[in-house]
Amino acid sequence: MRHRLIVPTAAAACLLLAVPASAADATPGAPGIGDSYYPGYGNGGYDVSHYDLRLKYQPATDRLEGTATVLATATQDLSRFNLDFALDVSEVLVGGRKAAFAAKGDHELEITPAAPLASGRPFTVVVRYGGTPSAVKVGGFTSWLRTRDGGVAANEPEAAWWWFPSNDHPLDKATYDVSVAVPDGTQAISNGRLVSTTSRLGWTRYSWRSGKPQATYLATLAVGRFDITTDTTENGLPVLNAYSKNLGAGAGAAKASVERSAEVADWLSGVFGPYPFDALGGYVPDVPTSYALETQTRPFYSPRQFASGSNVSVVVHELAHQWYGDSVSLKDWRDIWVNEGFARYAQWLWSEKEGEGTAQELADYTYAQHPAEDAFWTVKPGDPGPDNQFHAAVYDRGAIALQALRNTVGDDDFFTILRKWPTDRAYGKWSVRDFEVFAEKVSGKPLGELFDTWLFTASKPGAPAARAAGIGADADADADADAGDGAGVTVARPKSWKAIHATDTVHGRAGR
Template identity: 55%
Template sequence: MRARTRTGLGVLAAGVASVLLAGTASAAPAPGAPGVGDPYYPNAGNGGTDVLHYDIRLTYQPATDVLAGTTTLLLTATQDLSRFDLDFALKASSVRVNNRPARFTNQTGNGELVVTPAQPLLKGQTATVVVAYSDTPSTETVDGINAWKKGAFGALGIDEPQSSAWWFPANDHPTDKATYDVSIEAPDDNVAISNGTLVRTTKSRAGWTRWNWRSTKPQATYLTSFIVGKYELVQSTTPDGKPFITAYGADLGDSLYAAKASVERTPEIDEFLATQFGPYPFEAEGGVVTSGITFSLENQTRPTYGVRNFRAGSNTTLIAHENAHQWFGDNVSLGRWSDIWLNEGFASYAEWLWSEHEGEGTVAELAQYTYDSNPADGDLWKVVPADPGAENQFDNAVYDRGALTLQALRTAVGDDAFFTILKTWQAQRGGSNGRILDFIALAEKISGKPLHDLFQTWLYTAGKPPAGPNGAATFAARTASVKPRSYDQIQQNHRLLAAEPVG
């Protein structure tokens, strides 16, 4: 939230100044909290600051894994601050706040950069914070975890729920979204990729090229990507004129064409998803396929896909999943990491919608087959999607049972109300955040129906919901015992999405 900057009091009359000073003297500036209070990740984010913009200017040498440069944060103090934290795993060499050197402590082991400005920041005051650093990201850990990916493919600053700490200092929680300028200098034989629009590519010096990217819409830190390596970069425009930029690792082998046959259809898939969720929310589209990861991630405007996902051929259900996140997770981000159902349940449901659109099994058939294929004592029913715990945050229950919850809602309220709920959620909260209880309240308001019992059963209660005499868990005719064609691919996607532990 933007707020006006406080000005100096020296030019005011003494009487007026004393009144104003008395108003601010009730409490001395205090340190900002090291986290925003997320129960799953207590040190994630920072108290006392709201970042408006990141300007990240880096040089990266893949041969040595040395990352150097500066990040400039434009932020607003949300309380009177004597000091504040930034989430950062690398070693800072200097910090300046409003052009004055600041004292700082590198608490790299727990991912905190503690900054004490020369003068306290007052609530509502804007500040320019410049952090300079040079380090080797692959050598640094936070709470024993390293989210940096380094290999023959180059380097990836990509992971969930945290990845930014290994390449820029930030308020690393989805509740503090900002705009970005990301400038990466890399050796000439490498491509440097981030989010949004490629503003400019320049030959910066002998043997080096600088890539400048800009994201103009609010963006969460974990959705911001750092990709440097040998990639084929493909640039075009979508039918409605947005930049469409894709990239494919030079080492994708026999899966290259299957990857292209999937990712190059992104504008078509986004066009379909817009009919379900409302207008596409961002200024660019695209995707990156790499050998550096097995999972895939919904990086804003440009999801990143592990090449493993295309070993069996094209995989447009995965493209639908990650691009559905552009609405659910990116445009409307979760308020706490326990709200992960708002991301993964909706993206998984989008796979079913796309399957129906492609004639490979209707939503109802996929829902029914998923329900019928998982016995009452199966793992799918043991994790509660509304609060799975950090250790089960990416469990299949969040994906599949999460999607079943949405089909149960659709069955209860009807198609018109259901899709109105999804589109209204985007229209009202786009660029911001939401909680599960907010979504439930909206669903009840739009449908005019009491939905407490439905959500209590599907989201908050362990165990398989019973079919019931009124077919409460019956989504399609029981003759739908034949597996829909897209079912196996969707299940494989979900297993790969949850294949690697995250921080």
């Protein structure tokens, strides 16, 4: 607010001095955090440190009721701010005082506190809400997956809107307490450690805690009837896996895959450095989807991932994300390669370990599989665009780029890079170009041309570039000189190819 200049009396001057200067200059926080692909996602003006969610869910009706307490700090003098949310809100308090609120657009909750919030000061927001998540559509879809015995929140890049209000972008990570009451005989699965279970009057409350920073899309909730297994790793980490009781004949294959999570995590710790969280596991609900998602500490798997039998490769992919994507997150959704390229490459390294095809053989085969005119090469993994964010090229061409990096810098520097990046930058947010600079620093080599060729060029790298990076060398040696790109050359398919590409739908958006 701005006021006319009036010369005050002495008493009035004292009163004016008591008013924070920031209050006069407070402005609204931006309704988007500035993402290049999704400008309306996230919000400006504040930073969240913790979400406390106290929920009640009735599977029979898909009714969700909740109270969210959001702890945040203003990053500007703030007259109002937004949270991303799509359910019905009944009350909002800021700093214990009732605040005005209104639904704006399709997923914005605009909040006006009773008094402006000064930059640098912490504040608390309490939101009371309810709704039927599966019935709420934003942009024609819902990220809430209805099941025969409950519901599931697991999607990327948006999932939080249907079950809790948030600053919905990976730039604003926070810790979580998620407490959910469900009818006796039903379980509620979420991230992190299960800290308590209590029952009263026909309802059981499950309380989960995620003590490390977590992006909003990595928060998950699954309610249903599950078979639950528990264990601990050699290092004492609690392992909790959950399988819907409705999986039928596919239950065995699902368990044969996900029950190897501790083994896979131990192996990945040797590749990427110490496991970054304090809990481990996975869950397979009764959903019709085909994708999986690296929900932090407890990945989500669709039953269809195991329809043809066990598949440990998808477990490797999602657990690799705990380092690349969860602990170290992307700055902007265009930086998706720093998640997916590495998770795919982890599958290649697992194949190498299992004697089912080396990463080099997988890179050569992938390169030969796609002729120059294939649209596969028009997608730039380093900036694929929102419509191609989960295109196969982000995964496969993205993994070829890592093999090219490995061949260029040598195994010692390459595996040092793979370990130090998630260790030195744990719980932070970084871009593709940040990784390039980091790799140059570790290796002492200029890598700009390599990254541009394999990540930022909308065409197939030709034979000279491929040969320089050690990709498709055998194929090129026998290729027609005029083709120059391995086109038409037959390369033996590695044994692991089928299992790896059974996970080609690991990510996607539900209900679209």
